[in-house]
Amino acid sequence: MESTAIATLILFVTFFGLIAMRLPITFSLIASTLAAGFYLQVPVVAIFQRMGQGVYSFSFLAIPFFILAGEIMGAGSITNKLVKVADLFVGRFIGGFVQVNILASTFFGAVSGSATADVASVGSMLIPMMEKQGYDRDFSVNVTVTSACQSMIIPPSHNMIIFALAAGSVSTGKMFLAGIVPGLLLAGSLMLVTYRIAKKRDYPRGKRYSFKEGVEILKDGILGMMTIIIILVGVTTGVYTATESAAIACVYSFVVTFFIFRDIPLRAFWGILKRSVRTLAVVLAVISAANGFCWIMSYLQIPALITSALLGISSNKYVLLILINIFLLVLGCIMDVAPLIVITTPVLLPVITQIGMDPIQFGMMMLCNLAIGMCTPPVGATLFAGCAVGKIPMEKCMRGIIPFYLAMVAVVLLVTYVPAVSMTLPNLIMGA
Numbered sequence: 001m002e003s004t005a006i007a008t009l010i011l012f013v014t015f016f017g018l019i020a021m022r023l024p025i026t027f028s029l030i031a032s033t034l035a036a037g038f039y040l041q042v043p044v045v046a047i048f049q050r051m052g053q054g055v056y057s058f059s060f061l062a063i064p065f066f067i068l069a070g071e072i073m074g075a076g077s078i079t080n081k082l083v084k085v086a087d088l089f090v091g092r093f094i095g096g097f098v099q100v101n102i103l104a105s106t107f108f109g110a111v112s113g114s115a116t117a118d119v120a121s122v123g124s125m126l127i128p129m130m131e132k133q134g135y136d137r138d139f140s141v142n143v144t145v146t147s148a149c150q151s152m153i154i155p156p157s158h159n160m161i162i163f164a165l166a167a168g169s170v171s172t173g174k175m176f177l178a179g180i181v182p183g184l185l186l187a188g189s190l191m192l193v194t195y196r197i198a199k200k201r202d203y204p205r206g207k208r209y210s211f212k213e214g215v216e217i218l219k220d221g222i223l224g225m226m227t228i229i230i231i232l233v234g235v236t237t238g239v240y241t242a243t244e245s246a247a248i249a250c251v252y253s254f255v256v257t258f259f260i261f262r263d264i265p266l267r268a269f270w271g272i273l274k275r276s277v278r279t280l281a282v283v284l285a286v287i288s289a290a291n292g293f294c295w296i297m298s299y300l301q302i303p304a305l306i307t308s309a310l311l312g313i314s315s316n317k318y319v320l321l322i323l324i325n326i327f328l329l330v331l332g333c334i335m336d337v338a339p340l341i342v343i344t345t346p347v348l349l350p351v352i353t354q355i356g357m358d359p360i361q362f363g364m365m366m367l368c369n370l371a372i373g374m375c376t377p378p379v380g381a382t383l384f385a386g387c388a389v390g391k392i393p394m395e396k397c398m399r400g401i402i403p404f405y406l407a408m409v410a411v412v413l414l415v416t417y418v419p420a421v422s423m424t425l426p427n428l429i430m431g432a
Contacts, residue, residue, distance in 0.1 A: 003040070008300050011036035015293070025336050026282075029289035033296050042299070051292035055284050057165060062172075063158045063283060065246030068276045069227065069253045073108075075272050076257035076264055078224040079122060082107040085221035087206060088214050090191075095198020096206025097130050099191055101140075102147040106187045107225065109151035115374055118148035119385040127390045133204055137390055139197065141397050145386035146404040147190055149371040152337070153364070154183035156231045156249070159337055161242060162287065163363045166345035170359050172242040174426035176232060178360050182368060182415050182422055189407035197403065223256050283338055290339035294346060303347040310351050317355045321365075321416050324348060328366055332373020336381070340370060361415070364422040368412045372405065 015032035019025070030051075037047050073079065086103035093099055101122065108118050123144040130140040152159055155176035164170040209217065230252060231245045240248070258266055297303060310320060327348075331340055344366070352362045374382040377394060387394050414421050 004300055007036045007040050008302060010039055011293075011296060011300070019334065025339055026285045026289045029286075029293045029339060033289070033292045036296050036300075040296075040299070042296075047292050047295070050295040051288045053291065055288050055291075060161070060165065060284075060287075062161050062241075062243040062246040064276065064280045065243070065250045066156055066158045066161075067279050067283070068272070069246065069249040071272045071276045071279075072250070072253040072257050072269075073224065073227070074120070075268060077261050078253075078257065079104075079108060080125065081217075081220045081261075082224050083122065083125060084217045085225075088209055088217050091206030092208045093195070094205055095194055095203040097126065097133050097135065098139075098143050098194040098198055098203065100206065101126050101130070101143050102187055102190050102194065105144070105147035105150055106154065106183065107221075109148070109154040109157075109183070115148045115151040115371075115382045116385050118151050119144055119382055119389055122148070123386055123389040135203055136201075136400075137392055138396050138400050139201075141386045141390035141392055142401045142404055143190070143194055144390070145375045145382050145397075146401070146408065147187070148382050148386070149374050149408070150183050150186055152367050152371040152374060153179045153186060155179050155228065156242075156246070157367070158283070159341060159367060159370075160363070162338055162341045163345060163366065166342050167349060167359050167363065170363065171426075171430065174360050174430055175363055176242075177425040177429055178364050178422040179367070180425055182364055182411060185414060185421065186368075186371075186408065186411045189411055190404060193403045193407045220261075223260065227252060286336060286338045287342055290342035293339075294343050297343070298346065303350065306347050307350045307354075311354065318417070320351065320355055321357075324351070325365070325369055325412060325416060328369035329372060332370045333376045333380070335373075337370045337374065340373075341366065358419065358423060360426055361419050361422050365412065365416050368408075368415050372408050372412070375401075376405075 011032050014035045015028055018028035018031055023031075033047060034044065037044065083100065083104045086100045086107060087096070090096060090099035090103050104122050104126070105118050108122055109115070123141075127137070127140045127144055131137055151157060157179065160175040160179065161172055164172045164175050227249050231242075231249055234240045234245045234248070254269075257264065258269070310323065313323065314320060328340075328344065331344065348366075349359065349362065352359065374380055375386075377383060377398070383394065383397070387397050390397075
């Protein structure tokens with residue numbers, strides 16, 4: 001067996017073996033990269049230099065700012081006000097609290113970009129309230145977990161920034177715009193599923209608000225929603241970059257939380273900073289490790305081999321897209337999102353380019369697939385967070401989640417096979 005084949009075997013066997021032993025993804029990536037590099041006699045310094053270069057980018061500064069903005073909003077009362085806005089719009093329908101949960105996740109995803117933060121804040125508030133209203137706990141958790149995955153797709157998701165950098169010459173602004181319609185489609189499909197289940201189980205309607213109450217709720221809620229408007233308008237019009245928009249979002253959320261709503265003391269900001277740094281450390285460590293892994297794969301010419309293998313299976317565009325979707329779905333079930341984006345983007349992008357798909361559309365297809373992985377065992381972080389918040393075993397939660405998976409898969413197929421779903425807004429606003 002030639003040295004390249006042996007090194008490839010060492011790389012993947014070591015990586016998946018360590019994952020199976022439940023070693024954290026960052027250390028699994030580093031260990032497998034070093035093992036393959038040692039066999040190939042690649043200098044260790046060169047590997048660590050490549051890892052460092054993976055996060056040495058001005059655009060990556062947007063990620064800590066978005067994380068901090070999400071933490072500030074989650075700590076204050078903005079989440080509660082967004083839930084009230086959602087309740088105003090959909091709470092009065094059958095299964096109103098379920099629809100409130102989904103719409104609140106849509107709003108919160110648009111201002112935080114974090115699915116786990118969504119579960120922790122919206123879920124911890126709504127799951128107990130839903131149970132008091134007579135909703136089954138496993139159903140409440142399933143709704144919370146799957147709707148929180150909208151944060152992967154609705155801008156400003158930091159995973160969009162990671163994809164834009166991994167893909168090379170992809171506009172972050174276009175990625176943000178491309179996520180709006182798929183995100184709303186996901187919310188709508190989940191609402192349709194939950195409505196049918198709520199009607200079948202005879203879940204109650206929510207409260208109706210008076211006109212005066214509605215105005216007060218909207219007045220408070222619009223301050224939270226202004227974050228997404230600030231980001232999208234500025235980035236898509238070219239007034240400022242994604243990094244600058246993230247910094248502005250931080251300042252805005254800080255002012256709204258601590259000086260307008262004033263529901264938490266200023267001394268709480270230190271705890272918010274510490275949580276943000278912990279989250280950022282995990283994200284950047286994973287991206288750095290994944291970049292080293294990706295460099296070794298390129299050294300071994302694995303992306304070119306995978307491209308040839310896929311094109312050798314079939315030249316039919318639709319067959320290839322199904323294979324790529326299955327590939328991403330399976331990997332999404334066993335790996336975290338950030339390293340998957342960094343590793344698979346350079347591998348699959350040449351295939352996508354050859355079959356004529358726009359990289360923006362491919363990015364949305366990838367994120368929709370990985371959103372399903374976020375709520376799928378064995379590594380679904382959002383699923384674990386939802387079960388922890390809802391105090392329910394994962395086995396019980398999984399019994400009723402299949403209809404929600406089907407709704408999410410339907411959105412994946414629409415994004416994959418109907419380019420207009422993700423490409424209309426970017427092309428209309430920022431040009432083809």
